[in-house]
Amino acid sequence: MTDAVDPPKARRPNTRLEEVARAAGVSKSTVSRVINGEPYVSLKAREAVHQAITRLGYSPNQAARTLAGSRANCIALVVSEQGSRVLADPFFAGVLRGVHAELAGKRVQLVLMMSKEGDEQDLVNYLCGGHVDGVLVISLHGQDPLPRTLADAGLPTVVGGRPLGAGGVPYVDSDNFNGAMEAARYLSSLGRRRVATIAGPRDMAVGMDRLSGWKRGMSQARLPVDLVAYGDFTPESGAAAMEELLGREPELDAVFVAADIMALGALQTLHAHGKRVPEDVAVVGFDDLMIASTAVPPLTTIRQDVEQLGRTMTWRLMAELAGEENLPPFLLLPTSMVKRTSA
Amino acid sequence: MTDAVDPPKARRPNTRLEEVARAAGVSKSTVSRVINGEPYVSLKAREAVHQAITRLGYSPNQAARTLAGSRANCIALVVSEQGSRVLADPFFAGVLRGVHAELAGKRVQLVLMMSKEGDEQDLVNYLCGGHVDGVLVISLHGQDPLPRTLADAGLPTVVGGRPLGAGGVPYVDSDNFNGAMEAARYLSSLGRRRVATIAGPRDMAVGMDRLSGWKRGMSQARLPVDLVAYGDFTPESGAAAMEELLGREPELDAVFVAADIMALGALQTLHAHGKRVPEDVAVVGFDDLMIASTAVPPLTTIRQDVEQLGRTMTWRLMAELAGEENLPPFLLLPTSMVKRTSA
DNA sequence: CCAAAACCTGGGAGCGCTCCCAGAACGTCA
DNA sequence: TGACGTTCTGGGAGCGCTCCCAGGTTTTGG
Numbered sequence: 001m002t003d004a005v006d007p008p009k010a011r012r013p014n015t016r017l018e019e020v021a022r023a024a025g026v027s028k029s030t031v032s033r034v035i036n037g038e039p040y041v042s043l044k045a046r047e048a049v050h051q052a053i054t055r056l057g058y059s060p061n062q063a064a065r066t067l068a069g070s071r072a073n074c075i076a077l078v079v080s081e082q083g084s085r086v087l088a089d090p091f092f093a094g095v096l097r098g099v100h101a102e103l104a105g106k107r108v109q110l111v112l113m114m115s116k117e118g119d120e121q122d123l124v125n126y127l128c129g130g131h132v133d134g135v136l137v138i139s140l141h142g143q144d145p146l147p148r149t150l151a152d153a154g155l156p157t158v159v160g161g162r163p164l165g166a167g168g169v170p171y172v173d174s175d176n177f178n179g180a181m182e183a184a185r186y187l188s189s190l191g192r193r194r195v196a197t198i199a200g201p202r203d204m205a206v207g208m209d210r211l212s213g214w215k216r217g218m219s220q221a222r223l224p225v226d227l228v229a230y231g232d233f234t235p236e237s238g239a240a241a242m243e244e245l246l247g248r249e250p251e252l253d254a255v256f257v258a259a260d261i262m263a264l265g266a267l268q269t270l271h272a273h274g275k276r277v278p279e280d281v282a283v284v285g286f287d288d289l290m291i292a293s294t295a296v297p298p299l300t301t302i303r304q305d306v307e308q309l310g311r312t313m314t315w316r317l318m319a320e321l322a323g324e325e326n327l328p329p330f331l332l333l334p335t336s337m338v339k340r341t342s343a
Numbered sequence: 344m345t346d347a348v349d350p351p352k353a354r355r356p357n358t359r360l361e362e363v364a365r366a367a368g369v370s371k372s373t374v375s376r377v378i379n380g381e382p383y384v385s386l387k388a389r390e391a392v393h394q395a396i397t398r399l400g401y402s403p404n405q406a407a408r409t410l411a412g413s414r415a416n417c418i419a420l421v422v423s424e425q426g427s428r429v430l431a432d433p434f435f436a437g438v439l440r441g442v443h444a445e446l447a448g449k450r451v452q453l454v455l456m457m458s459k460e461g462d463e464q465d466l467v468n469y470l471c472g473g474h475v476d477g478v479l480v481i482s483l484h485g486q487d488p489l490p491r492t493l494a495d496a497g498l499p500t501v502v503g504g505r506p507l508g509a510g511g512v513p514y515v516d517s518d519n520f521n522g523a524m525e526a527a528r529y530l531s532s533l534g535r536r537r538v539a540t541i542a543g544p545r546d547m548a549v550g551m552d553r554l555s556g557w558k559r560g561m562s563q564a565r566l567p568v569d570l571v572a573y574g575d576f577t578p579e580s581g582a583a584a585m586e587e588l589l590g591r592e593p594e595l596d597a598v599f600v601a602a603d604i605m606a607l608g609a610l611q612t613l614h615a616h617g618k619r620v621p622e623d624v625a626v627v628g629f630d631d632l633m634i635a636s637t638a639v640p641p642l643t644t645i646r647q648d649v650e651q652l653g654r655t656m657t658w659r660l661m662a663e664l665a666g667e668e669n670l671p672p673f674l675l676l677p678t679s680m681v682k683r684t685s686a
Numbered sequence: 687c688c689a690a691a692a693c694c695t696g697g698g699a700g701c702g703c704t705c706c707c708a709g710a711a712c713g714t715c716a
Numbered sequence: 717t718g719a720c721g722t723t724c725t726g727g728g729a730g731c732g733c734t735c736c737c738a739g740g741t742t743t744t745g746g
Contacts, residue, residue: 026696093432
């Protein structure tokens with residue numbers, strides 16, 4: 001049923017800048033100025049061009065713009081794949097939504113790249129090759145040298161989540177420290193005295209920051225900080241850590257779990273041990289994923305606004321690209337407590 | 344501490360094709376041939392070029408290639424934002440991972456676009472403007488005309504999830520029908536006789552296919568198909584639908600929920616009504632999200648391999664771009680049952 | 687009233703590559 | 717030995733745009 005004509009790809013029949021110029025009765029240069037919002041174009045010319053553009057359905061050829069101009073009108077979002085995939089899913093989707101929301105209206109494309117083992121050099125070559133104007137890095141694991149490398153190469157870069165090994169590279173992060181501190185304080189205000197924590201991995205800033213915040217909150221409440229177990233942001237690790245904690249201190253009456261996803265596992269263990277939540281053990285999570293509200297019992301948690309993280313990263317990058325000066329080297333987004341049933 | 348020199352962006356100091364040519368002692372044309380894997384290059388020249396490339400860290404300028412050549416070396420992944428965001432998160436991340444995995448090694452960039460209300464025309468203009476070689480569409484809602492439009496414009500397009508309003512556009516989908524049928528059969532094999540279903544929205548193929556499959560499975564087991572309620576892929580809607588079902592038939596002893604995320608809500612309602620799962624009511628979900636295994640009780644569910652979906656879509660698109668003929672118009676990926684505790 | 691400044695416009699070089707064409711080098715067969 | 721392939725190579729036009737420059741047309745101000 002195919003036409004059987006024209007088997008090879010038909011050549012691009014696209015309207016070009018020149019045709020718009022002809023249709024509007026002006027020169028290519030003027031059309032270019034209008035498109036790029038430059039000054040020094042008469043209202044009359046400007047309107048004629050806009051009309052011609054809509055009439056012809058013209059869409060500028062990005063490749064040509066990039067080649068001729070000095071910028072690519074394109075930023076990259078780089079995701080390190082080696083990080084915990086489990087953490088990545090809702091986090092990543094949220095960030096992406098934020099990035100996209102912030103980019104809306106700007107004529108900037110988003111290209112997505114995931115760094116794999118071994119192809120780091122390719123990635124760096126590509127990114128530094130002038131194909132993108134800037135880079136957003138979601139660094140899920142610890143000492144990733146990528147942000148440093150990119151920044152050193154002079155490519156505007158913003159990292160999502162405090163990078164452990166990239167001093168000086170601008171980043172945006174949730175205020176994990178204060179969020180965790182609030183959790184500890186809240187638990188103490190409830191009258192809980194044997195408060196444990198299930199922390200994230202030691203090689204991730206997010207894990208360490210939440211642990212530090214919890215410790216600070218505990219100290220302020222004059223509570224001991226001995227009950228610490230570690231997980232890796234999976235439900236299984238949360239269950240195991242809870243098991244360990246219960247073994248070390250059967251009388252514990254509260255636990256701050258550094259991620260909702262681990263809290264799910266902890267809840268299971270608690271249930272298996274016949275502990276009632278929150279009567280026997282109060283539980284506070286972190287993140288406020290959708291699953292927090294459907295957990296049994298619904299999870300009290302520290303909410304971080306992941307979409308806002310994406311937005312802020314993008315804003316910071318675009319501001320830098322726009323040449324703004326004295327931008328903050330890092331930005332911390334406030335967290336908020338969401339009280340449900342578990343604590 | 345900045346250098347205070349060179350405030351504007353430094354001009355691209357990138358190695359160009361010509362430099363590689365000079366370094367390798369050949370012409371631009373030959374380097375180009377090597378890069379594009381064309382025949383008619385002597386082994387000697389080929390090796391010299393490869394050496395020069397690695398030595399100089401050369402990375403071809405995509406913009407120039409696109410402009411000069413006939414293809415963009417770039418495909419787009421388009422996501423409709425109006426779809427249920429809730430459904431989107433893990434689904435989207437999984438698809439993306441698959442797409443990326445399939446693209447690995449190919450020199451093809453992935454640009455991400457989300458369609459918003461009102462900017463459809465812009466989107467179409469852009470996509471059809473020769474900036475991308477093909478499009479992957481994740482169509483989350485029903486009658487989206489986008490795939491049709493793109494396909495009609497001659498742009499190779501593959502849809503993820505059966506599109507409702509785009510007859511003839513190639514698509515890849517999980518075998519929702521057979522998966523749901525298996526769920527119904529399984530429930531019947533357990534001896535359950537009053538089996539309900541919580542279906543997805545009527546305007547989404549995924550919802551309808553799973554409902555059809557359930558009906559077919561029920562009919563084969565000579566069971567009535569009257570207990571149908573609808574949700575919208577949110578936990579809340581699942582809870583409400585379960586409530587409705589229980590109101591209509593307090594004696595129901597099983598329910599097939601067309602999405603794990605809704606099953607979570609259903610489980611809550613069941614719990615609130617004092618129904619034990621699976622003793623009083625058996626529950627089977629669909630998707631096998633990570634949360635299925637941490638639900639209380641752990642959810643028996645129909646697993647769909649979302650990453651494989653992404654891979655297959657990409658494979659299908661790339662095959663078409665490579666000029667392969669007689670490709671299947673659609674592809675269905677098998678599902679599998681994961682037995683846990685809830686049924 | 688005339689010079690200077692501000693505004694507006696078109697022409698054209700060139701971004702880095704691909705791809706066509708012409709031609710060189712090396713056969714191979716009548 | 718020359719005519720014809722086959723394999724390899726370099727030259728150069730041009731992809732569609734931006735941006736610089738030169739020049740024209742207004743407005744401003746002394």
